[in-house]
Amino acid sequence: MVDDSASVFTAPRRVRFQESEWAIPAHRFEEAFDALSTRFEDERVHVTFPLEVRRAAADDVWLSTAYGRDTVYLAAHRHHREEAGPYLLMVQRILAPFAARPHWGKQHWLGRRELAALHPRFEDFRAARATADPDGVLLTGYLRHLLG
Known part of the structure; x- marks a missing residue:
């Protein structure tokens, strides 16, 4: 498909949710993802939305989540009727040792x-x-x- 990015990279949002997204140095992605998976399995965490994963090149914008490093983003979601805080905070804490930078417009503590x-x-x-x-x-x- 070829079109303006606003047409190509948009999708209707039919489900309301709360979200937290974390930028991990790309070279640490596998290790970070394994830490999440292990914790989810060990504690039998009910994951109701798939984790979203995307990658971006390093940039030079001072407060960018990709400043100075190739980055992989991990986004976690909870349906708006589910209690999101404990799950999203768990994700934050699991990813913290991997120098995870929060998305500025999504939930973090x-x-x-x-x-x-x-x-x-x-x-x-x-x-x-x-x-x-x-x-x-x-x-x-x-x-x-x-x-x-």
Whole structure:
């Protein structure tokens, strides 16, 4: 198929869900996926949506989840009527040892300290943001939590 990306890479969302997505260094994907699979099997975790996996090349955008490293993304979902928090938090904790960076627009339980450890240019971004918006007019409560 050849068309504009907005036409090709979209699909209707007929099911509502909550989601968490993690960016893993590509060379650690197999190890990370094995850790998830093992934990799910050991604890008989009922996985109600398939895990989504995709790959992206490294880039140079300071707060990108693919900054400086080829990346594999793992996304976990729960139906909106299921309690999502424990499952998504479990996925986060299992992937943490693999330097997993959270998708900025999906659920995670990290704050500024953890994000700074995962993003090498985090403090550079904070300084640029403070220069562009010294009074914090563009910061929401959530962004204050994430960026300090």
